[in-house]
Amino acid sequence: MINEKNIKDELKKLIVKHLYFFSEQSCSDLSGHLKKNLSLISKLVNELIAEGMVSVKGHAPSSGGRKPQLYSLKADALYILTVAMDQLSTRICLVDLAGKPAAEIDMNELPLQCNPIALTSLAEHLNSYINNSGIEKSKIVGIGIGMPGLINIKEGINFTFLETGGQSLTAYLTKQINVKTYIDNDSSLIALAEQRFGVARTKQDVMVMNLGWGIGLGMIIEGQLYRGHNGFAGEFSHIQLSEGGELCSCGKQGCLESEASMLAVARKAVTGINEGRISSLKSTNLDSYEAVGNAILDAALSGDQFAIELLSDAGYKIGKALATLIHIMNPGTIVFSGRGARVARILLAPIQQAINKYCIPRLVAGTELLISELGFEAQLTGAAILVMENY
Amino acid sequence: MINEKNIKDELKKLIVKHLYFFSEQSCSDLSGHLKKNLSLISKLVNELIAEGMVSVKGHAPSSGGRKPQLYSLKADALYILTVAMDQLSTRICLVDLAGKPAAEIDMNELPLQCNPIALTSLAEHLNSYINNSGIEKSKIVGIGIGMPGLINIKEGINFTFLETGGQSLTAYLTKQINVKTYIDNDSSLIALAEQRFGVARTKQDVMVMNLGWGIGLGMIIEGQLYRGHNGFAGEFSHIQLSEGGELCSCGKQGCLESEASMLAVARKAVTGINEGRISSLKSTNLDSYEAVGNAILDAALSGDQFAIELLSDAGYKIGKALATLIHIMNPGTIVFSGRGARVARILLAPIQQAINKYCIPRLVAGTELLISELGFEAQLTGAAILVMENY
DNA sequence: AATTCTTTTTAAAATATTTTAAAAAGAATA
DNA sequence: TATTCTTTTTAAAATATTTTAAAAAGAATT
Secondary structure, eight states: OTTTTHHHHHHHHHHHHHHHHSOSBOHHHHHHHHTOOHHHHHHHHHHHHHTTSEEEEEEOOOSSSSOOEEEEEOTTSOEEEEEEEOSSEEEEEEEETTSOBSSOOEEEEOOOTTOTTHHHHHHHHHHHHHHHHTOOGGGEEEEEEEESSOEETTTTEESSSSOOTTOOHHHHHHHHHSSOEEEEEHHHHHHHHHHHHSTTTTOSSEEEEEESSSEEEEEEETTEEEOOSSSOTTOGGGSBOSTTOOBOTTSOBSBHHHHHSHHHHHHHHHHHHHTTOOOGGGGSOTTOHHHHHHHHHHHHHTTOHHHHHHHHHHHHHHHHHHHHHHHHHOOSEEEEESGGGGGHHHHHHHHHHHHHHHSOHHHHHTOEEEEOSSGGGHHHHHHHHHHHHTO | OTTTTHHHHHHHHHHHHHHHHSOSBOHHHHHHHHTOOHHHHHHHHHHHHHTTSEEEEEEOOOSSSSOOEEEEEOTTSOEEEEEEEOSSEEEEEEEETTSOBSSOOEEEEOOOTTOTTHHHHHHHHHHHHHHHHTOOGGGEEEEEEEESSOEETTTTEESSSSOOTTOOHHHHHHHHHSSOEEEEEHHHHHHHHHHHTSTTTTOSSEEEEEESSSEEEEEEETTEEEOOSSSOTTOGGGSBOSTTOSBOTTSOBSBHHHHHSHHHHHHHHHHHHHTTOOOGGGGSOTTOHHHHHHHHHHHHHTTOHHHHHHHHHHHHHHHHHHHHHHHHHOOSEEEEESGGGGGHHHHHHHHHHHHHHHSOHHHHHTOEEEEOSSGGGHHHHHHHHHHHHTO
């Protein structure tokens, strides 16, 4: 028998996956969701218990009959190594099947741009992190990495950063670390996180805005992450907002990113302060846009008028772009996530205002705007999901 | 046994469906596509032959072994009633399983706007058409209707036309005609037709532009028609193109529809001619925008400079809007279909020009632009597909 | 408190589907 | 031309999955 028990094992993996996303499920819950017969599910769940993958978690209240037994994954049965990169730094965290950190988060500078040793450096970091964690490698199901750039997830190539001359990043890391590795775009992973464990939980058609140094868009269509024909879907930041606006890094003018990203806002703040605008931002080191950007968020949250004005302006522009997105996609939900989610409450009013102005009312009515609760954690959570989706 | 043979029958229906979309398939083709075992497929195909649904269509060339036998549906085993409506007229055609008309196409005026008897009139028309066709009702699998408007396909309600006070159009027609009836948006059906039997055959991520009195968009995402959270996805015609442009019927300014649809072009033509522009259009009845619109297409095809200028202008605007669409969706294919597909060759140059200007090169490179070959037939074809998808 | 009704879980029987093996038909090659 | 190799089709055996039935556990009702 070449594929002895293969089909049964596949189904067991499906059960494990399902329990990862929806813990505390009864056999009939599982049966309903996986569209497999109860009796089969029951048998396999018992096998999983015997194997130490699953444990019983007490009873749920009954609606007039025998109380269902609830099953969950044994959190320490397996671990996932999650990695969240942005252009400047990298966070690493080993988590268990319940999403709890099994070792401290490691945060270190790892500039992606013009850094030929970034990849080898990353591999070394990951190896030593695992060694220090005290968890044996065999218990780590996989490594999930979210990174900015245009990414081919199948081949494991990043066309924008970590240049390898067409070589597969995932193949390299899998070999170096000896644990199966997966990569994906940061905004896509944030969208996954919001739809599986965040405010868009169980929603089917969700657009997740990743508000950060750029403006990313992760799209969930009919419950699945949509990546487009070449994996470049959601290049929302470079749609044209206004004829003849600011020059963008992409070479075009008036892109959303060059008008409303955190970097664009920081640039405007520096100009404004140099022109004598009154603001608490004056005391910030104006040489680092990164520092200015973070300071704007803090200032806005503590009521600084100039900062709020800058963010409101950005919000209105984001809203205008969202109006177009809503017309095309008719999403049920839009989530504001990423670094900038902290100030989403301030952005929301001008965003809503622009949407009202530029959208057909019937479409506005069908779309809810939500603010992320996962915040900065979203990308790490998404990286874990990436691994479990491939389990 | 309550569901005796249900599962087997389901699979048989899947085989029939598959043969509808891909005729002349061998058992191994079917096995591969349906992901069911060859031996099972072989048995069921033989049953379908015995039932008179399927027939053998000779052999395909072999690649070094026994020649595969090819199977097709018996074209006259079942029939489909297809209906294509636009705001002014309705086409009806009974087709067989090979897509061949089994009765002549019926084309009649049926204005949708402010016409309370449109629905009863439609039902009468359909009934008498069936009676005149000579095909017995029991052989008609279903009625598929494509119509403009915001449509809820599950409930069978059109929110824009054929007002029934929230009653289901499909329930009414199914009862009146005694044949299961389905409705869908015209642009959605055109997209279906292009992806199943048109130039976008087998492509997975396709945006189909329905160039007509309005500008519609049908979206195929990962091989499936995407309708959005409330069924209103693809409301492409009302995205804003230019700040402060022409007033649109939707109440906003500068919408794509009010700037570049066939109706908008006709309006501009009338203005131009009244201002003394030289053109063969002068001899057209300028009171009917419909007549002017059609005349512009003819004039442009025979080289009239004014008509070509008008269409080029519209094309550039469509291209600018498409640039945004490409950034968001990263589609593999864009198809120009519908009434205006006749002049797509003239529109293509300015469309491409605008896309080049407003798109990131890497995204342009991944998207091919195609011109429909189904043309005006697409909507009827799509209506047949709608029925077979529900078979 | 006893009975009836629900729901979950388990086991046995029935059915569906896949694997394996073998036969049939033909292409490629020596 | 005979042999070997492929591929398709069919049949038999093995496996997977669902149905059916029954037991277990508890809620609701009389």
